[in-house]
Amino acid sequence: GAVVSQHPSRVICKSGTSVKIECRSLDFQATTMFWYRQFPKQSLMLMATSNEGSKATYEQGVEKDKFLINHASLTLSTLTVTSAHPEDSSFYICSATETGRRYTFGSGTRLTVV
Amino acid sequence: DAKTTQPPSMDCAEGRAANLPCNHSTISGNEYVYWYRQIHSQGPQYIIHGLKNNETNEMASLIITEDRKSSTLILPHATLRDTAVYYCIVRALLYGGSQGNLIFGKGTKLSVKP
Numbered sequence: 001g002a003v004v005s006q007h008p009s010r011v012i013c014k015s016g017t018s019v020k021i022e023c024r025s026l027d028f029q030a031t032t033m034f035w036y037r038q039f040p041k042q043s044l045m046l047m048a049t050s051n052e053g054s055k056a057t058y059e060q061g062v063e064k065d066k067f068l069i070n071h072a073s074l075t076l077s078t079l080t081v082t083s084a085h086p087e088d089s090s091f092y093i094c095s096a097t098e099t100g101r102r103y104t105f106g107s108g109t110r111l112t113v114v
Numbered sequence: 115d116a117k118t119t120q121p122p123s124m125d126c127a128e129g130r131a132a133n134l135p136c137n138h139s140t141i142s143g144n145e146y147v148y149w150y151r152q153i154h155s156q157g158p159q160y161i162i163h164g165l166k167n168n169e170t171n172e173m174a175s176l177i178i179t180e181d182r183k184s185s186t187l188i189l190p191h192a193t194l195r196d197t198a199v200y201y202c203i204v205r206a207l208l209y210g211g212s213q214g215n216l217i218f219g220k221g222t223k224l225s226v227k228p
Contacts, residue, residue, distance in 0.1 A: 004157075006157070043219060043220050043221060044218040045218075046216075049215055094157075095157075101163075102160055103160065105150075105159070105160075106157050107157045108155065108157045
């Protein structure tokens with residue numbers, strides 16, 4: 001079946017530094033990838049949608065200059081949290097789809113900013 | 115996409131069937147019903163989806179009412195590993211070009227007890 005690999009699974013960084021999270025579709029071409037954020041005891045909140053070779057579309061309230069998304073190939077999308085602060089600490093999850101019929105999710109990245 | 119309503123939590127005895135309801139009274143004719151689940155600190159896992167006919171796979175069965183305004187996900191023999199948050203999502207399929215996203219509600223927290 002479709003597999004999405006997300007790395008790293010956990011990361012701790014100092015306030016003010018940047019962190020890059022990778023999301024790879026291993027056995028299919030992901031025409032569209034999505035990035036979600038999930039705070040404790042809350043549901044997933046969509047941050048942005050990216051299509052290969054195009055600029056990402058950000059949801060209202062998500063700072064595009066802070067959360068940089070690159071979808072340079074059909075199998076890789078990256079999310080870079082720039083100048084991270086403690087309030088950016090969260091669980092970040094990517095999702096990918098080839099046909100729009102089924103969406104496969106990565107295992108998530110736990111970001112802690114200290 | 116149509117909104118869904120699910121009970122916040124449910125309990126189920128191990129080995130018994132777990133029946134998780136979902137109301138989607140404003141569903142449109144071209145919208146599918148998707149079920150995903152999220153085990154603690156992991157990415158969501160696809161379970162099943164359907165349009166109007168009942169569906170069954172190795173994980174679960176999906177029963178959709180004739181008027182399509184509600185559905186029930188059935189886990190026939192729940193195990194402790196089925197303890198998770200279950201999300202019911204409705205959305206239309208988009209063909210060609212970029213694909214739409216999945217919007218998550220609060221879901222149902224299913225606790226399977228020994």
